[in-house]
Amino acid sequence: MSQITxxxxxRAGAPREAESVPAVGLPQEADVSQATGASPxxxxxxxxxxxxxxxxxxxxxxxxxxxxxxVITAAAGSGxxxxxxxxCVEEGADVVISDIxxxxxxxxxxxxxxxxxxxxxxxxxxVTSERDVQKLVDVAETEMGRIDVMINNAGLGGTANLTxxxxxxxxxxxxxxxxxxxxxxRAALRHMMPRRSGVIVNNSSVLGWRAQxxxxxxxxxxxxxxxxxxxxxxxxxxxxxxxxCVAPSLAMHPFLAKVTTEELLAELTDKEAFGRxxxxxxxxxxxxxxxxxxxxxxxxxxxxxSSQRA
Numbered sequence: 001m002s003q004i005t006x007x008x009x010x011r012a013g014a015p016r017e018a019e020s021v022p023a024v025g026l027p028q029e030a031d032v033s034q035a036t037g038a039s040p041x042x043x044x045x046x047x048x049x050x051x052x053x054x055x056x057x058x059x060x061x062x063x064x065x066x067x068x069x070x071v072i073t074a075a076a077g078s079g080x081x082x083x084x085x086x087x088c089v090e091e092g093a094d095v096v097i098s099d100i101x102x103x104x105x106x107x108x109x110x111x112x113x114x115x116x117x118x119x120x121x122x123x124x125x126x127v128t129s130e131r132d133v134q135k136l137v138d139v140a141e142t143e144m145g146r147i148d149v150m151i152n153n154a155g156l157g158g159t160a161n162l163t164x165x166x167x168x169x170x171x172x173x174x175x176x177x178x179x180x181x182x183x184x185x186r187a188a189l190r191h192m193m194p195r196r197s198g199v200i201v202n203n204s205s206v207l208g209w210r211a212q213x214x215x216x217x218x219x220x221x222x223x224x225x226x227x228x229x230x231x232x233x234x235x236x237x238x239x240x241x242x243x244x245c246v247a248p249s250l251a252m253h254p255f256l257a258k259v260t261t262e263e264l265l266a267e268l269t270d271k272e273a274f275g276r277x278x279x280x281x282x283x284x285x286x287x288x289x290x291x292x293x294x295x296x297x298x299x300x301x302x303x304x305x306s307s308q309r310a
Contacts, residue, residue, distance in 0.1 A: 053274050053275035053276035054276075055276065055279050055282070056282075058281065059281075059285060061090045061091055061092070062091065063091060063092045064091040064092070064288055064289070064291075064292040064293075064294065065088055065091040065092050065093035065149070065288065065291060065292055066091070066092035066093075067092065067093075068088075068092070068093040068094070068148040068149055068291070069093065069094050069095075069096075069140070069144035069145065069146055069147055069148045069149070070088045070093045070094070070095045070096070070147075070148065070149040070150075070151065070291065071095070071096045071097075071098070071136065071137070071140045071147055071149070071150050071151065071188070072084055072085045072088065072095060072096070072097050072098070072151040072153060073098045073099075073125065073127060073136075073151070073152055073153050073154040073180075073184055074098070074099055074127075074153045074154035074155070075095075075097035075098060075099060075108060075153065076097060076098075076099035076101060076104040076105040076107070076108040076109075076122075077099070077104065077253075077255065078253045078254045078255055078280075079251070079253045079255060079280055080153060080203060080248065080251060080253075080280050080283050080284060080287075081097075081099075081151075081153040081154075081203075082108055082280075083253075083279075083280035083281045083283070083284040084151055084153065084283075084284035084287045084288065085097050085108070085112055086111075086112060086115065086281070086284070087281060087284040087285060087287075087288045088149075088151075088288060088291070089112050089115045089116060089118045089120070090115060090116070091288055091292075092116075092118070093118065093148075093149070094118050094119040094120070094144055095112065095118065095119075095120055095121070096120075096121045096122075096123060096136070096139065096140040096143065096144060097109060097112070097120065097121070097122050097123070098122070098123045098124070098125035098136050098154075099122075099124070099125070100124065100125070100126050102124060105122040105123075105124065106122060108122070109121070109122040119143070119144070121139065121140070121143045121144070123135065123136050123139050123140075127154045127176060127180030127181075127183060127184060128175050128176055128179070128180055130183055133180075133183045133184055133187050134187060136184075136187070137187045137188065137190075137191055141191065146191075146195065147188060147191050147192065147198065148197070148198060148199065149198070149199045149200070149201065149291040150184060150185070150188035150192075150198070150199070150200045150201070151200075151201045151202075151203075151287060151291065152180075152181045152184045152185060152200065152201070152202045152203060153203045154176060154177075154180050154181070154184075155176060155177040155180075155181075155203065155221070155222075156172065156173050156176040156177055156218075157173070157218050158172075158173055158217065158218060159214040159215065160214060160216075160217070161213065161214055161216075162216045165216065165217065169217060170216075170217045173217040173218055173221055174217060174220065174221045174224075177218065177221035177222065177225070178220075178221040178222075178224040178225055178228070181202055181203075181225050181228060182228055185200055185202065185228065185232055185243070188200050189232065189235075189236055189241065192236070192239070192241045193236060193239040193241055194239075196239050196240045196241070197240060197241065198241045198242075199241070199242045199243075199244075199290070199291050200232070200236075200241070200242070200243040200244075201244055201245065201246070201287050201290045201291050202225050202228070202229050202243070202244070202245035202246075203225070203245065203246060203248075203287075204222045204223075204225040204226050204229070204245045204246065204247045204302060205218075205219075205222040205247055205248060205249075206247050206248065206249045206304060206306050207219040207222050207223075208222035208223040208224075208225065208226045208247055208302075209223075209247070209304075222247075225245060226245060226247070226302045229243050229244060229245040229300065229301075229302060230300045230302070233299040233300030233301075234300060236299075237299055237300075242290075242295070242296075242298065242299040243299055243300065244290045244295070244298055244299060244300070244301045244302070244303065245301075245302050245303070246283060246286050246287055246290070246302075246303050246304075246305050247302055247303065247304045247305065247306070248278060248283045248305045248306060249272070249278070249304075249305070249306030250268050250269065250272060250277040250278060250306070251277060251278040251279070251280050251282070251283050251305075252277035252278070252279065252280070253280050265277075272306070278305065278306070282305070283305045286303055286305045290303065
């Protein structure tokens with residue numbers, strides 16, 4: 001069963017996750033799924049000529065999230081957000097998905113509802129709006145009864161050298177990628193901590209560790225997501241609530257291929273130990289693990305979903 005809630009009234013001048021064209025080589029989920037994060041200057045082993053990189057088979061369901069109610073932001077695109085929503089449904093969860101695009105959200109809801117007998121609710125949400133974020137949580141509570149897992153995936157990339165970067169470029173990336181994650185984490189904790197139960201999974205990037213030219217705003221925001229995760233985890237631990245995040249590198253999806261040159265994709269791919277980008281569902285698998293009871297003793301962790309950390 002799939003449904004979509006009405007669109008909240010837009011705020012004048014409010015930035016939107018999907019407005020700007022992402023940086024070449026650095027797309028980010030919401031409109032751009034997870035950043036590549038792979039610095040051309042970094043070094044790692046290059047596979048030999050006879051090495052044929054092949055992605056593993058898509059995993060079967062193990063019902064890791066059976067009976068869980070999961071909220072996922074920026075889940076209606078073709079990247080990590082949609083992949084993790086699909087994996088959550090496949091693992092038995094009922095889901096509330098959000099995005100800023102009505103048609104794309106409705107289509108994603110129908111696709112997810114067709115996978116198995118799970119409840120799927122779509123909510124239009126701009127994470128730069130506190131009102132929208134609160135509505136997302138309120139709808140999830142009303143429709144699902146509770147929130148067991150909050151997956152914060154919304155973010156925005158871009159490329160600009162610092163000397164040429166405007167305040168608007170800086171604030172837009174940081175407001176969506178870092179402050180938006182903070183708003184959603186805060187709203188979820190206010191729901192979970194009184195219940196003394198819940199899990200939050202944030203989406204960061206290896207650029208939170210690495211240096212890459214043109215990424216001062218994005219790398220700072222993603223490093224902030226890592227720090228936010230660790231500190232929020234310490235505050236939530238006494239209530240039995242866990243907060244972790246993933247840091248992917250190069251995860252392939254159609255939008256990434258569309259906005260990135262073949263030359264840069266080849267260069268970044270060559271630097272991956274497996275000789276290939278991650279499939280978006282491979283990143284989603286790690287997020288599902290962190291959302292599940294299998295990671296019950298993990299909190300404040302940043303899990304690198306890549307073949308290299310630095």
